[in-house]
Amino acid sequence: MEISLLQGVMITIWAIIAGCDYQTEAFFIFRPITVATVTGILLGDPITGAMVGGLTELAFAGLTMVGGTTPPDPLVAGLMGAVFAICGHMSPTNALALAIPFCILSEYIHILMSTAYLAWNRIGAKMIKSIDVKGLVSINILGILLSGLVSGIFVFLSTYVIQDTIDAIIGSIPEWLMHGLEVAGGVMPALGFAMLLLVMFKVKYAPFLIVGFLLACFIEFKNLLPIALVGVAFAMFNYFYGRRDDEAQPIAAAENGGDENVGI
């Protein structure tokens, strides 16, 4: 399916809005699940958009912006994934794998921007000198809009302008490579989960990880809400029945707090 100019423009406008949100992290509409679903709506296939978005969201679960680091661009990953799946009639796993080069390229553009944004500090210092509060607010809004615009231009180029080239490249991909990309797309969520584990896992939480893993191995669920409820049950059990030790030895508990930061 070809992307019409109108669709290209609408996707670009959406990318600008989501790009502003990516810069501010305010409403989380830049996450793949939302970006891909809205892109799906614009391309006339929200269901496929949601399927790609859900998968990409899993892969990007742990790729956070914590501590000012810049991960591969989740916005571009979700958006390009939806475009590939809908316009290229691909499986979600294949679409995710093909979106990877784009989101890594966009990552480097954002790193460049965060370097170039040093310039705002010079402008800001002048405004503070003349106590121009309106100006100070304006340059920060401008910073957000500029970042959104960069996302928009990137997306317009990748979806509309070079779509024939991309079609040609995809058409020339041999079957074994396509299959390899599909497998890679299926493995990609492992990265998201590994990143989460690195932060959340402690040895004392291993039982819950194991139970969650085993439950999902042997019981089929429509979604993970039932497992989350099992987790809630464990947490409540711990809260109501596990507290007595703490209360009996408040000092010892305080001293030993956080001693099990073993991680992986």
Add this chain to the structure above:
Amino acid sequence: MSESNVMTTDIGQADNETKLTKRDLNKAVWYSILLQGTFNYENYQGLGWCAMLAPTLKKLFKDRPDELRQALSDNTAFFNTQPVVSTFLQGLTLSMYEGKEKFSTINNVRLSLFGPLAGVGDSIFWFTLLPIMVGICSSMAVGGNLLGPILYFIVYIAVFCTRFFFIRLGYNTGAKAVSQIGEQTKDLSVGASILGNTVIGALIATYIEFSVNVSIPVGEGDPLNLQEAFFDMIIPNLLPLLITLLICFFIKKKNVSPTIIILGILVMCVALARLGIV
């Protein structure tokens, strides 16, 4: 950045006090969106933090331009915290400026709090809420259910609304509250970690697709399928679990960046597919 010379003007103006209203705090929350607007590698969120305080400070220091200039300039220093809970520090800082604390005290409180606060915020929003939302919403979305993305959207709008709560918390409780909040969130964070680990375990078993496609010829009979006859016999989803742990190992022990991991997954999977193993 010395503030001693400007602070002396304070005493004469004590009667001319400006109080912040509910409306001021609500407006300040909307300015908190600016926090990362000019994010850069020099002072990270510094300029954005200054801008999200600026309009309210302008009201507080209406007739004292020199102090306003000093306050704005102080707040452009290096700053990096989690956007949602930044409003807690925003409320706290505003209440201190309103209460005419010394600028040096306010600066010290800010500098000593933004790090710990980022820790609390990141562990609530990135490492607890996100995996749970991903677990529930993605699993719906992958199955073609639009309720997944819709639920995700609604929850994060609600998360934004908690900023109106956090700014009040900071404004009303002051610097002492931080240690108390730490105590209270301890139970919460243990519970959240239990929940999070249960969900991650299930995610690993459900959403990583990887199986080998190797058959070993066994004499006359049917060839032995390595996946069915070996890996699945030990435990289902053994390979997805091992892959996840392997990635953990490379990131934690070998300091490999996630971007390299992504490229590594692509290359490895394509190579294995070429060899006909997967």
